[in-house]
Amino acid sequence: MIGLMILLVYVAIFVISFLIVRFVVQRTNTDFTSLKTVTFGDESAVISNRFASVVSVLTIFLLWGSFTGSAWVPGFLHAPGPFVGETSFTYTVATQDGERDDATVHVRVVDFGEKPEKFDVPLGDGLAKDDALAMSASRSATVLFDKNDEVTRKEGTRVVAIDGVPIAPGGSIRTDAGRFALTSKGAISFSPPKGLQMEPIWLPPPEAVVGRVIEIANEGYRDSTLWKHLGYSLFRVIAGFFFGALIGIPLGYAMGLSDWFRGWFEPIVEFMRPVPPLALIPLVIIWFGIGEVGKIILLFLASLWIMAISARAGVSGVNISKVHAAYSLGASKLQIMRHVIMPNSLPEIFTGARVAMGVCWGTVVAAELVAASEGAGMMIMVASKFQLTDIVLMGIILIGVIGFGIDVLMRRAENWLVPWKGRS
Amino acid sequence: MSGLSIESISMRFDLPNGSSVQALKDVSLHLKPGELLSVLGPSGCGKTTLLNIAAGFLAPTGGQITMNGHVVKGPDAERGMVFQQGALFEWMNVRENVSFGPRMKGQTEAEWGNQVDHLLDVTGLGDFKDKAIFELSGGMQQRVALARCLANDPDVILMDEPLGALDALTREKMQGLVLKLWKETGKTIILITHSVEEALLLGERLLVMAPRPGRIHKEYRLPFAEMGVGGDLREVKKAEGYATTREEILEMIWDMEEEIMGRSEEMQ
């Protein structure tokens, strides 16, 4: 239900902001790139709309905030929250003899995170006495109405109506106060309106997550500061990738240049490549333990095959005319290796490096989920055990941001070092 | 004997399926220093194969190539090569490309600087020295390839359809440039082309090859290259004999193509 609502709101924002930007903001903007609706193979020709990106990100935060009742989203944009405060309802009992009486239940519903405290109310008169109920928002509570009544369920007394609406054991009704059900034993189960907002335990509001970032950045989590956790993960990725490239690139070159090397390593590389690094975690833990060595070896293995294959592709992809031209310009084999084959393979190697860094980052988080005493994955793993959803979310967001940052840096380096990529 | 000698070269390619292709059969030819030979022939008649053998990239299955008396055993700086496209080094700028040969020989910039800059000016690349290769048009890229070859000062320049990928107008200008460079430098040049006009305009000698097996079909000695040096190539096309020779060669190649088509129809 809520999911469908969110989807509808999301689609509505998508369509409305599109229409606004198209017909109000960017009406005058018609250049030739806008005519190029389909481009194949040329990344740079497809420009994404900046407005769309900004609105998209804002929409996510808006939806997040409004369905969690965030303080950062103005109140009128909040999805209806769960009922909090005082309410009451009246129940009607009927004894076996057919005598009837009404009594009121006073309910105090406290917000998420607060502790419901018992309170007393005057009993009132008649057979049934008034009751007091303290409960948490979005929960259900069972009222043992006959604890203080003169007639009890044991004697055959039954609740027959709530707020004047008839109800039978096992049945349920809905009134302005909320939803009521009678248990099979005849007790009243009361659920005040839940509203459309998520409970913090499922999805905390954005300010809770940001608060956690600040708190953990200042005070640390599990004996290490936030930066130390992230630093550990990054260090493992960089160390693993470094060794993977250090061995993988020369291996790929050797495979691209010599049929013996190619024949020797091809079965190994082709077999290892489709094995997901995650599948190696158990074996690596058995062999090397859960310490740094094991993790770095895992990431080394994750990047090794990718780097070897991309270096091999870079070498065998060299246009034979370039090599011939270099030969007839008087270059030696070593010079051709250094000045033609190696630079020519750089674009492929960079593509491989970007893939490898992505895979390594994913693998390190997974490895830390399994076993680690520091690291981004370990933070969310431990937090999830204690149902600290805000830390889990914080971890996921930071992992995403860092992964994105790595890719942006790799692309920058690529543009700087191999500007001819895809343009020759 | 000085110059480039192609001595009864044969080339057979053994295909993986067990059959074989006779790409060249008993091709002989002598080029004196400073001669410009254009080679024409239907596609698949072995022109590229012949050039690759002359360059030393391929070892022939029969015969040999000699260069100024010694037998060619592999690629060497004395025989420069200009390819159709894709042979420039994208990771170097224009000047680095052109100076590649001298730099590989270990020369310092003081040694090659003047010559390279001169060649860049001659080929009209003076203002593009520091540009990246992918920033240049196709015509400019071929000028870089020419300059790079000349900067290495080879005795023979082998060109495999060097202007094949250019548009008509650029192509005409480049033909003028090739003639000019040939006259100025006095290099021996073999130029393979698909275009009968280009072969006529540039070839002091013109070789028509026939396919299956690749062999020399007919050779011409032509006056048009001399006429074209420093002059207007379009005027040359109006010269006496140009049109008739052109028709004759076109007919010859047409017949060969017909024969190839006919044969492949029979095979089916």
Ligand SMILES: Nc1ncnc2c1ncn2[C@@H]1O[C@H](COP(=O)(O)OP(=O)(O)O)[C@@H](O)[C@H]1O
């Ligand atoms: N490496 C090779 N392996 C097998 N056959 C080849 C090879 N190179 C060329 N050939 C064959 O030799 C013949 C001549 O090719 P080529 O010299 O490229 O012709 P051209 O340049 O005149 O078009 C063609 O039939 C071609 O299929």
Ligand SMILES: [Mg+2]
């Ligand atoms: Mg060819």
